[in-house]
Amino acid sequence: MSKIVLITGASRGIGFALAQQFIDKGFTVIGTSRTGVLQKSPTDKLIAKKLNLPDPKSRAQLANWLAENEIKVDIVVNNAGIGPDLGGEKPEEESYKATFEVNTTGTVFFTELILPHIKEGGKVINISSKMGSIEACGTTDSVAYRMSKAALNMYTKILTNRLEGTQKVAAIHPGWVRTTISESSSKYAPLSTEESAKGIIEFVMGDFKTGTFWNVEAQEMIGW
Numbered sequence: 001m002s003k004i005v006l007i008t009g010a011s012r013g014i015g016f017a018l019a020q021q022f023i024d025k026g027f028t029v030i031g032t033s034r035t036g037v038l039q040k041s042p043t044d045k046l047i048a049k050k051l052n053l054p055d056p057k058s059r060a061q062l063a064n065w066l067a068e069n070e071i072k073v074d075i076v077v078n079n080a081g082i083g084p085d086l087g088g089e090k091p092e093e094e095s096y097k098a099t100f101e102v103n104t105t106g107t108v109f110f111t112e113l114i115l116p117h118i119k120e121g122g123k124v125i126n127i128s129s130k131m132g133s134i135e136a137c138g139t140t141d142s143v144a145y146r147m148s149k150a151a152l153n154m155y156t157k158i159l160t161n162r163l164e165g166t167q168k169v170a171a172i173h174p175g176w177v178r179t180t181i182s183e184s185s186s187k188y189a190p191l192s193t194e195e196s197a198k199g200i201i202e203f204v205m206g207d208f209k210t211g212t213f214w215n216v217e218a219q220e221m222i223g224w
């Protein structure tokens with residue numbers, strides 16, 4: 001039986017490229033988006049599911065589906081994320097809350113529901129950002145986005161401690177990648193989604209140390 005990877009936010013961007021490349025490596029991919037539609041038509045190797053991270057019912061529906069079908073996944077990639085205040089100078093309450101609802105709260109509580117459905121020896125990969133590194137922060141912009149990823153990094157560490165000896169956990173900076181997450185990313189980012197996904201998969205399939213915060217672009221660890 002082929003290995004199974006669950007990727008959140010697989011409708012486009014980095015998540016879609018990850019789905020494509022995991023399929024090429026022989027995985028079965030469960031890919032999510034809010035509509036349950038991905039760029040590519042579903043096949044027996046690509047299962048599209050609905051997931052709206054801020055919605056507890058939506059999170060529970062996906063976890064229940066895994067339970068009902070007795071599916072245990074090998075890898076979970078928490079990739080879905082938003083950045084409505086990317087480049088903004090000051091926090092604004094509505095976009096701040098929306099950012100945390102997806103990048104942090106939704107991701108944390110989705111992961112908690114999914115943990116019983118991850119195989120022993122499996123992996124939890126949180127797509128974070130070097131913008132969430134407290135040590136590396138020397139600017140004032142993108143307050144909500146940076147804070148949401150810093151909080152996700154802390155959850156990564158806590159999960160690492162909790163899952164020690166059973167599953168491995170990592171946070172990844174995927175590089176600056178040409179996607180529609182922000183206008184400047186779509187125009188100026190140096191990496192394609194395919195290049196980023198390739199680097200992420202190399203790291204995930206390698207023998208990484210649990211609890212690592214990895215920069216795919218620079219191929220080195222990042223300070224938290």
Ligand SMILES: NC(=O)c1ccc[n+]([C@@H]2O[C@H](COP(=O)([O-])OP(=O)(O)OC[C@H]3O[C@@H](n4cnc5c(N)ncnc54)[C@H](OP(=O)(O)O)[C@@H]3O)[C@@H](O)[C@H]2O)c1
Binds near residue numbers: 010012083129175178
């Ligand atoms: N691009 C970069 O340069 C960069 C740099 C560092 C980190 N990252 C991180 O990489 C990850 C992927 O980003 P990307 O650039 O590929 O972004 P993207 O192209 O905008 O894709 C975001 C994905 O998240 C999903 N999503 C959005 N809102 C959601 C919600 N409420 N519930 C569930 N899924 C939701 C979207 O699916 P639907 O809208 O179809 O539901 C989409 O598949 C994010 O965590 C981002 O923070 C990106």
